[in-house]
Amino acid sequence: MKVLVINGPNIARLDIRDSAVYGDLNYQQLKDFVISAGKELGIDVDMRQSDEEAEIIHWLHEAADSALPVIINPAAFTHYSYAIRDAAELVKSPLIEVHLSNPLSREEFRHTSVISGVANGTIGGFGPDSYRLALIALASRIKG
Ligand code: DQA
Numbered sequence: 112m113k114v115l116v117i118n119g120p121n122i123a124r125l126d127i128r129d130s131a132v133y134g135d136l137n138y139q140q141l142k143d144f145v146i147s148a149g150k151e152l153g154i155d156v157d158m159r160q161s162d163e164e165a166e167i168i169h170w171l172h173e174a175a176d177s178a179l180p181v182i183i184n185p186a187a188f189t190h191y192s193y194a195i196r197d198a199a200e201l202v203k204s205p206l207i208e209v210h211l212s213n214p215l216s217r218e219e220f221r222h223t224s225v226i227s228g229v230a231n232g233t234i235g236g237f238g239p240d241s242y243r244l245a246l247i248a249l250a251s252r253i254k255g
Contacts, residue, residue: 112153112253115179116145116242117170118160119186119195125211132212134238141239148243152250164192171198180204180253182245189214189224200229205252207245210235 118138121128126137136144142158149156161167167188174181181202188195189208199206206229213236214221227233232248234241 112250113155113157113179114149114246114249115170115174115181116156116158117167117181117183117185118158119167119184119188120162122184122186123160123162132217134211136239141242144239145242145246148246152246154246154250156246164188164194167195168198171195171202174206175201175203178204180249181206182209182242182249183207183226183230184209184211184242185226189226190220191225193225196225196229199226205231205249207231207248208233208235209241209245211238211241212236 123138125133125141138160145158146156159170171181181204183199183206185192185195185208208224208226208230214224224233231252234244237244
């Protein structure tokens, strides 16, 4: 099983973001962690990151066209991108929203997700394990 893991803006700069919020892994280490968590579950992870809304939308179109399950950390786009929401809605395979931090325990503008309503579920607050938990949920959704 192949899964597309999409990361939004600034996730590639975990090396300089607040480690008290986002943890100690840099993006490459996060990517290695997610790929190896996928391997343990028999999932082939294709993990990508973009700072650009249009590129993320095109990747969601690709997932819709190829019937690929998606794990997405839309980063700040979570809170306001109706364009990413509309593209996520086109994905008919399972789509799970993830966050490294728990946005609900942070500033008020992070309490709104315009993506959650079109996701099968949302996992946040567990650092890299948020992605691993999403992979586990996907594995059982797709096999079960
Ligand atoms: C984030 C949470 C968002 O509020 C923030 O804008 C991010 C990362 C997370 O993974 O915790 O960039 O999606």
